[in-house]
Amino acid sequence: MTTTDDQPFDLLGIGIGPFNLSLAALADGIPDLRTAFYDQRLAFHWHPGLLIEGTTLQVPFLADLVTLADPASPWSFLNYLRTRDRLFPFYFAERFHIQRAEYDAYCRWVAEALPTTHFGHQVDTVRWNPGRALFEVDHTQLDAHGEAEALGRTYTRNLAVGIGTAPYVPEPLRLLAEAPTVPVIHSADYLKQRERLLGTPHITIVGSGQSGAEVFLDLLRARPAGREGLTWIARTPAFAPMEYSKLGLEQFTPDYAHFFHGLAEPVRDQLVPQQWQLHKGIDHDTINAIHDELYRRTLDGGWPDATLTPGVTVRTAGRMGAHVIELHLEHEQQATRTRLTTNAVVLATGYRERPLDQLLAPLDPYLRRDAAGRPRVGPDHRLLFDPAVQDTGASIYVQNADRHSHGVGAPDLGLAAWRSAVILNALTGRDPYPLPARTAFTTFGLQAATVSAYARPAGIHGS
Numbered sequence: 001m002t003t004t005d006d007q008p009f010d011l012l013g014i015g016i017g018p019f020n021l022s023l024a025a026l027a028d029g030i031p032d033l034r035t036a037f038y039d040q041r042l043a044f045h046w047h048p049g050l051l052i053e054g055t056t057l058q059v060p061f062l063a064d065l066v067t068l069a070d071p072a073s074p075w076s077f078l079n080y081l082r083t084r085d086r087l088f089p090f091y092f093a094e095r096f097h098i099q100r101a102e103y104d105a106y107c108r109w110v111a112e113a114l115p116t117t118h119f120g121h122q123v124d125t126v127r128w129n130p131g132r133a134l135f136e137v138d139h140t141q142l143d144a145h146g147e148a149e150a151l152g153r154t155y156t157r158n159l160a161v162g163i164g165t166a167p168y169v170p171e172p173l174r175l176l177a178e179a180p181t182v183p184v185i186h187s188a189d190y191l192k193q194r195e196r197l198l199g200t201p202h203i204t205i206v207g208s209g210q211s212g213a214e215v216f217l218d219l220l221r222a223r224p225a226g227r228e229g230l231t232w233i234a235r236t237p238a239f240a241p242m243e244y245s246k247l248g249l250e251q252f253t254p255d256y257a258h259f260f261h262g263l264a265e266p267v268r269d270q271l272v273p274q275q276w277q278l279h280k281g282i283d284h285d286t287i288n289a290i291h292d293e294l295y296r297r298t299l300d301g302g303w304p305d306a307t308l309t310p311g312v313t314v315r316t317a318g319r320m321g322a323h324v325i326e327l328h329l330e331h332e333q334q335a336t337r338t339r340l341t342t343n344a345v346v347l348a349t350g351y352r353e354r355p356l357d358q359l360l361a362p363l364d365p366y367l368r369r370d371a372a373g374r375p376r377v378g379p380d381h382r383l384l385f386d387p388a389v390q391d392t393g394a395s396i397y398v399q400n401a402d403r404h405s406h407g408v409g410a411p412d413l414g415l416a417a418w419r420s421a422v423i424l425n426a427l428t429g430r431d432p433y434p435l436p437a438r439t440a441f442t443t444f445g446l447q448a449a450t451v452s453a454y455a456r457p458a459g460i461h462g463s
């Protein structure tokens with residue numbers, strides 16, 4: 001059965017992760033804006049496999065879905081606490097970084113209360129309808145078991161694509177991870193597999209980001225002293241801390257995103273990998289907790305049965321019988337290769353942006369691309385199209401799919417409310433959410449006029 005909603009929306013969101021949920025929450029405050037948000041999942045859940053007890057957000061609670069654009073919104077974290085009669089306990093807890101499970105519960109409260117969110121709606125494709133100057137969105141409605149129930153078509157003038165990221169498994173481990181009998185899992189599935197992992201004599205964790213550290217710590221705490229049976233390896237040269245200095249964090253401001261967007265494409269492409277410590281390191285508290293736990297285990301003499309080695313690459317891997325895996329390892333700096341036998345592997349190997357290409361394939365002839373073939377994205381997070389689409393005013397905005405154009409802040413929850421406000425301001429052509437002109441003490445880049453005024457005597461010539 002196919003259902004068609006012929007009356008076009010002003011805005012249709014694809015995906016309901018934190019970013020489009022923020023957009024839905026702020027759009028809710030704009031009268032007469034007809035919006036809907038679709039997600040293929042049956043309910044809101046935020047990274048359920050990694051809601052390890054005690055883990056916290058890496059950003060303060062003020063980076064909720066709305067506050068940094070509209071502190072008076074009814075969808076703020078503080079208002080969530082008020083509805084739960086928990087404001088006083090939160091006030092005395094003095095916690096700036098809330099537990100991840102609490103953020104998940106807060107977002108679910110918003111997702112369930114907003115009338116515009118629709119779960120069990122998987123968007124299949126987006127087409128351009130030139131006759132109506134609208135986007136046509138085909139979707140599949142899923143039943144309570146996630147099975148296709150009905151097909152639908154929706155029309156919209158604007159889209160916000162917030163389909164997020166998917167777990168990434170490196171090539172040498174892909175076949176192993178796909179074999180169901182061997183416990184080789186991505187960290188995204190950690191909690192689902194935790195008991196099974198704990199039942200194995202030796203576990204290897206691959207990856208030195210926050211997830212790798214959290215999984216290592218959780219397993220370490222759960223194993224008996226002296227019989228930990230853990231190896232933690234990572235490609236990075238060290239188990240490095242995440243940059244958390246106050247001026248360093250200004251690279252997660254709208255000012256920096258604006259500066260980054262103005263840089264030449266090759267410069268932007270060089271910068272992103274250089275900035276890995278801004279988002280790929282481990283937070284100080286987790287590093288300290290790991291060290292404390294290891295140290296505690298030496299108090300009776302002896303060392304814990306845990307090996308932590310950075311600078312190591314997994315070249316290949318193979319299964320040796322039903323319960324043993326062999327990893328072929330290389331330490332490049334040392335020019336050494338070895339083999340490690342283990343009974344389970346947790347791949348904390350990160351996530352990659354879900355490609356837009358499949359969803360937007362019919363729009364390909366209209367889409368402008370950069371030199372590397374990626375969609376070109378305007379400063380207001382709008383995909384750039386040929387005039388045939390662009391000049392109609394219809395737009396597709398992207399959330400968390402624009403690291404190549406907007407820099408390391410693209411997946412940062414601290415920019416969610418701001419980006420939603422930018423999108424709603426651009427889409428409505430009014431300023432429902434006025435935003436400040438300046439957001440950082442650092443001035444990123446030089447003003448051309450300033451360069452010429454000060455620099456000429458010293459021999460620097462601004463353009």
Ligand SMILES: Cc1cc2nc3c(=O)[nH]c(=O)nc-3n(C[C@H](O)[C@H](O)[C@H](O)COP(=O)(O)OP(=O)(O)OC[C@H]3O[C@@H](n4cnc5c(N)ncnc54)[C@H](O)[C@@H]3O)c2cc1C
Nearest residue numbers: 015017018019039040057058122123163164165400412413
């Ligand atoms: C464990 C973990 C912890 C993190 N902690 C922090 C943190 O503390 N601070 C921070 O700044 N960042 C953090 N991040 C990074 C980032 O904020 C999160 O990844 C965040 O979830 C990104 O939100 P999103 O809305 O882009 O996408 P997602 O949360 O990935 O949601 C995307 C949604 O789109 C849906 N979808 C995909 N395709 C379709 C389709 N075709 N049709 C319908 N629906 C579709 C998916 O079902 C999903 O629900 C963390 C990331 C991880 C993995």
